Amino acid sequence: MSKIIAVANQKGGVGKTTTSVNLAASLAVAEYKTLLVDIDPQANSSSGVGVDVSEAPLTIYEVLIDRRPASEGVQPTMLPFLEIIASHINLVGAEIELIDTPQREFVLKQALGELRDRYDYIVIDCPPSLGLLTLNSLTASDSVLIPVQCEYYALEGLGKLLNTINIVRQHLNPQLDIEGVLLTMYDTRLRLSKQVAEEVRNYFGDKVFDTIISRNVRLSEAPSFGKPVILYDALSVGTQNYIDLAQEITQGKDAFRRSRAESRPPQTVDTTEDTEQ
Numbered sequence: 001m002s003k004i005i006a007v008a009n010q011k012g013g014v015g016k017t018t019t020s021v022n023l024a025a026s027l028a029v030a031e032y033k034t035l036l037v038d039i040d041p042q043a044n045s046s047s048g049v050g051v052d053v054s055e056a057p058l059t060i061y062e063v064l065i066d067r068r069p070a071s072e073g074v075q076p077t078m079l080p081f082l083e084i085i086a087s088h089i090n091l092v093g094a095e096i097e098l099i100d101t102p103q104r105e106f107v108l109k110q111a112l113g114e115l116r117d118r119y120d121y122i123v124i125d126c127p128p129s130l131g132l133l134t135l136n137s138l139t140a141s142d143s144v145l146i147p148v149q150c151e152y153y154a155l156e157g158l159g160k161l162l163n164t165i166n167i168v169r170q171h172l173n174p175q176l177d178i179e180g181v182l183l184t185m186y187d188t189r190l191r192l193s194k195q196v197a198e199e200v201r202n203y204f205g206d207k208v209f210d211t212i213i214s215r216n217v218r219l220s221e222a223p224s225f226g227k228p229v230i231l232y233d234a235l236s237v238g239t240q241n242y243i244d245l246a247q248e249i250t251q252g253k254d255a256f257r258r259s260r261a262e263s264r265p266p267q268t269v270d271t272t273e274d275t276e277q
């Protein structure tokens with residue numbers, strides 16, 4: 001049985017797509033069978049893994065609106081363990097087209113039902129809104145991953161997102177968990193990044209991933225080559241960050257922390273001081 005993770009934040013440009021693409025790719029490289037579902041009309045995840053959307057035989061639009069089987073929309077990517085259901089600009093009208101559909105918040109959940117057992121992980125890249133497409137994603141998912149950009153006003157709007165998650169839990173999907181809050185575009189040179197990280201940790205506590213995504217130019221270049229960063233520059237900081245995130249998710253936080261502690265180089269012990277007091 002797969003785990004379905006929605007990557008959501010109604011704020012634009014916080015790293016949802018970068019996270020969806022590179023988390024999915026890192027899971028796939030670790031040989032977890034992974035499906036990336038692009039439910040954003042901007043279709044950035046689709047182009048980000050090299051899919052030419054104009055050539056896609058069937059996209060998430062036909063799956064949601066024409067009720068075509070989701071399996072017909074699955075396309076391969078350059079990574080053997082990663083497949084994608086692409087999006088299309090036509091999806092901009094979907095929120096209105098779905099309005100009269102019975103159980104309109106459950107359309108994606110029903111569509112993914114037939115696919116669940118084929119994958120270990122399904123990652124859904126949401127659009128920057130809390131509209132019907134995001135509601136469908138939250139209803140279909142086991143958990144939600146919230147990217148937060150280390151910038152001014154980082155926490156702005158998160159109250160509204162948490163409120164939406166609570167409403168979804170009450171009415172649509174009681175199982176919905178928070179996978180974690182992910183700090184993105186962290187710049188070690190900026191005091192602001194440190195301050196925002198601290199603020200987010202004060203607010204969300206242990207829900208914040210230990211893994212932090214640094215600001216890394218390779219991450220922003222890779223999409224224009226239609227590649228996840230791991231295929232564009234395997235040795236980049238961005239690649240390592242998303243491998244860490246995938247490990248934190250697959251291992252669980254405690255095991256991840258233990259494995260981190262063990263892999264750290266042994267500390268030099270200063271025998272001149274007696275520390276046992």
Ligand SMILES: Nc1ncnc2c1ncn2[C@@H]1O[C@H](COP(=O)(O)OP(=O)(O)OP(=O)(O)O)[C@@H](O)[C@H]1O
Pocket residue numbers: 011012013014015016017018019040042044126127128184185186213214215216217219220221
């Ligand atoms: N860690 C990073 N380092 C450098 N650039 C990044 C990083 N993460 C994202 N970016 C860049 O920031 C911009 C916004 O990122 P992204 O598209 O992932 O955000 P988004 O939340 O999906 O945006 P939207 O709300 O429009 O869907 C992109 O140009 C992306 O390449």
Ligand SMILES: [Mg+2]
Pocket residue numbers: 016017018040042044126127
């Ligand atoms: Mg996006």
